[in-house]
Amino acid sequence: MALRNIVKVGDDVLRKVCRTQMTFDEKLWSLLDDMADTMYKAEGVGLAAPQVGILRRVCVVDIGEGLIELVNPVITEKSGFQKGNEGCLSVPDRFEEVVRPMKVTVRAQNRKGENIEIKGDGFLARALCHEIDHLDGILYIDKI
């Protein structure tokens, strides 16, 4: 495991649409391990692969309830809305109010390539939406 550098706003890599992750091999596992390390070290609640310069549909989330690893995540259902402050490890020292769904269902694959489904409510829904947006080059500051 290793720490990776977090790309900051202004870098084009944050604005690209990421590619589907097709292989579930040691390279992916190292990426996921490094992303979790990097997120915890930076005291974030989520990190997406483009934030470490990798244009793949991969992200990690931990809002304090355990690590969630998502490969090729897609939001399949959303309902309600919530307003709340949001930050991003790629946008230092800034917190802004963003409207997000109150509940989401996300379909993804785990590190082995198995299909998983995650249901998120409240802050978890917010974190999932934020990280999945990164995979399409969208930053939360676009939504304020």
Ligand code: CO
């Ligand atoms: Co972010």
